[in-house]
Amino acid sequence: MNQTYASQVDNRHQALGLSDQQVLGMYRDMLLARKIDERNWLLNRAGKIPFVLSCQGQEAAQVGAAYALDNKRDYLCPYYRDIGVVIPFGMTAKELLLNSFARAEDPNSGGRQMPGHFGGRKYRILSGSSPVTTQVPHAVGLALAGRMEDKDFVVFTSFGEGSSNQGDFHEGANFAGVHKLPVIFFCENNNYAISVPYTKQVACKSIADRALGYGFPGISVDGSDPLEVYRVVKDAVERARRGDGPTLIEALCFRFTPHSSDDDDRGYRPKGEVEEEKKKDPILLFNRYLKEVEVLTDELEKEINEWVAKEVEEATEYAENAPSPVPEDTLRHVYAEVREE
Numbered sequence: 001m002n003q004t005y006a007s008q009v010d011n012r013h014q015a016l017g018l019s020d021q022q023v024l025g026m027y028r029d030m031l032l033a034r035k036i037d038e039r040n041w042l043l044n045r046a047g048k049i050p051f052v053l054s055c056q057g058q059e060a061a062q063v064g065a066a067y068a069l070d071n072k073r074d075y076l077c078p079y080y081r082d083i084g085v086v087i088p089f090g091m092t093a094k095e096l097l098l099n100s101f102a103r104a105e106d107p108n109s110g111g112r113q114m115p116g117h118f119g120g121r122k123y124r125i126l127s128g129s130s131p132v133t134t135q136v137p138h139a140v141g142l143a144l145a146g147r148m149e150d151k152d153f154v155v156f157t158s159f160g161e162g163s164s165n166q167g168d169f170h171e172g173a174n175f176a177g178v179h180k181l182p183v184i185f186f187c188e189n190n191n192y193a194i195s196v197p198y199t200k201q202v203a204c205k206s207i208a209d210r211a212l213g214y215g216f217p218g219i220s221v222d223g224s225d226p227l228e229v230y231r232v233v234k235d236a237v238e239r240a241r242r243g244d245g246p247t248l249i250e251a252l253c254f255r256f257t258p259h260s261s262d263d264d265d266r267g268y269r270p271k272g273e274v275e276e277e278k279k280k281d282p283i284l285l286f287n288r289y290l291k292e293v294e295v296l297t298d299e300l301e302k303e304i305n306e307w308v309a310k311e312v313e314e315a316t317e318y319a320e321n322a323p324s325p326v327p328e329d330t331l332r333h334v335y336a337e338v339r340e341e
Helices: 020-045 059-067 093-101 135-148 167-179 207-214 226-241 273-280 282-292 298-321
Strands: 075-077 155-160 183-189 218-222 247-252
Touching: 020 059, 020 093, 020 226, 020 282, 020 298, 059 155, 059 183, 059 226, 059 247, 059 282, 075 135, 093 298, 135 155, 135 167, 135 183, 167 183, 167 207, 183 207, 183 226, 207 218, 207 247, 218 226, 226 247, 226 282, 273 282
Parallel strands: 075 155, 155 183, 183 247, 218 247
Antiparallel strands: none
């Protein structure tokens, strides 16, 4: 897996049709996702929020994929790590922190669900459920509904490599392949299904190989390179819009943190593994590329860093002081509400 940009052609983003402003936006969104995630860990360790499911190390794959989609037309069925996917679709730092604190204003669930359960009509994000991989058949069903109603959109669904072992993935992939539905199956392979390494989960060399059994392409891509992820997902989007059916994309990533704030990864990771992988941090690699092609100046970098820090600080303060849901709202949106005439 290529982890450096040194041997690559300058201005790769221009060859992909991306402007300087767009790649700066990608960098900003990657950094914002990282800083929100880091803040969540601090808040959790301070006893202020209950739970964290981290995206650290996977931001390049997430943001690169999201930028290849149309956030005014396409739909997301993301999984719980996808801060870097939902930000380009309009979710703000304030809204993500409201979710972390489970406040009444949380746009995802009004504080009813655990952190990382994204959803919202205005963002074009289908609400997720806690059981692993249920978002995959939901995405396929959404794509089928669009086909039946003659609507032109693509559905993007993401999951970890451990989820690709679940029946939901295989049933969804089979149905989408048979009916050539416009679905992008995006596997963020971070090497561990909680504590189980890839070699003890899956017999095949690559998750992308699994697409062959369902009759559509499978592609493995360097998940530390947002431009390469963008290219591959963009091709899959165009294929889906043409009516040629789904694509399975495996983004090879690395998770820098434990599985969750309730996990201790020292019991299953080899000593020094995380420190070694952090030398190939996708945010640092993309920063280096942007400076090499003279898109990111020291002044712009300072401006982006200050903007991100301000967003996270203001979001934290607002969310921490926002009201919690009232007990009377517990069953809202669960049962039909009787309206008096």
